[in-house]
Amino acid sequence: MINFLKKMPRLTQSENVKLFEQEWSQWLGVRHSVFINSGASANLITMAAIKELFGGGEIIVPPLTWVSDIASVIQNGFSPVFADINPKTLSMDTDEILSKITENTRAVFMTHVQGFNGLSDKLLQVLKEKNIPLIEDVCESHGATFRGNKLGSYGLVSNFSFYFAHHMSTIEGGMVCTNDSDLYEMFRMLRSHGMVRESENNEIRETYVRKHPDLSPDFIFAFPAYNVRNTEIGAVLGRNQLKRLDENNRKRSRNFELFLENLDSTKYRTDFDLEGSCNYAFNLVLKKPDTEFRDLLEAAMRDARIEFRRGSSGGGNQIRQPYLKGIVPDKAWEQYPRTEHIHFFGYYIGNYPTLTPERILALCGFLNAIE
Secondary structure, three states, X not given: OHHHHHOOOOOEOOHHHHHHHHHHHHHXXXXXXXXXXXXXXXXXXXXXXXXXXXXXXXXXEOOEOOHHHHHHXXXXXXXXXXXXXXXXXXXXXXXXXXXXXXXXXXXXXXXXXXXXXXXXXXXXXXXXXXXXXXXXXXXXXXXXXXXXXXXXXXOOEEEEXXXXXXXXXXXXXXXXXXXXXXXXXXXXXXXXXXXXXXXXXXXXXXXXXXXXXXXXXXXXXXXXXXXXXXXXXXXXXXXXXXXXXXXXXXXXXXXXXXXXXXXXXXXXXXXXXXOOOOOOEEEEEEOOOOHHHHHHHHHHHHHOXXXXXXXXXXXXXXXXXXXXXXXXXXXXXXHOHHHHHHHHHEEEEEOOOOOOHHHHHHHHHHXXXXX
């Protein structure tokens, strides 16, 4: 970064952004990627594109996710339809999803929660048969896989976040990925005010120019879009972070396995489905809904200065949040008991590559000793 800045370069979106997009696409195994300013913006322009392609309707979403997934659905005029989670992956349960599909379903928006895989053969097969697009939120699961391929390479679109707490960081940043060339061109325009000149496809640009001879070719706006561009600084950080991602992920996976192997399975859940997982957090979930033990646990962790987040991804059950008041029925959260358990009795603790086995074992010993 220092060497880059010494050159007094152009700092807004330029050559390093293009190179980062290409290198990310190659790493992920997709044709196209678009670097933007956050994972939340990735959600936003993805839902804008789905609306443009398929019109309004319903999007199936998890109640355990980050706020921007559901907010992007609402902001684009869709109705969120919730499907409860699988306790072993914290992602939406396949059968729950399939039970919510109707003729109004426009997409399934799967969040791969904190490094776990949410896909199944059954889900992919039914969505293919019904011609329902899959959108993958992989913001918390860089490098996790299903059937040997990386999450984010299965859906029509996938979204990533490079927020500083995630597997790799550009401080703030995100990526939208797809194998669909037309969608790629749309994302490029949606990223930058809807400007047609942002498209790399000459035919698309020329078509708009012919249709709108009264407009300057440099200022044709195809969509009522956004400015969610990122910078060369973010791209330089991302390109260098990407070089270390796989090795750091291997360290995190070893850490998580050691954590679960040494955690008291009579008090905490240890039966997560780890196949293909890549977790940036230690998931600490009480086996039973015991409020007295929960309060003891939280007080002990605070006293020991162990940083944690209750409710896991996004603070627990999103259906309880104020922004959904009037959109979902009152007390609708009661219909999602698996997510409710995480809301009140689930936590995550940071899992980072430089953690030593000794510190992980000490953490497990501390948690196991709480009575």
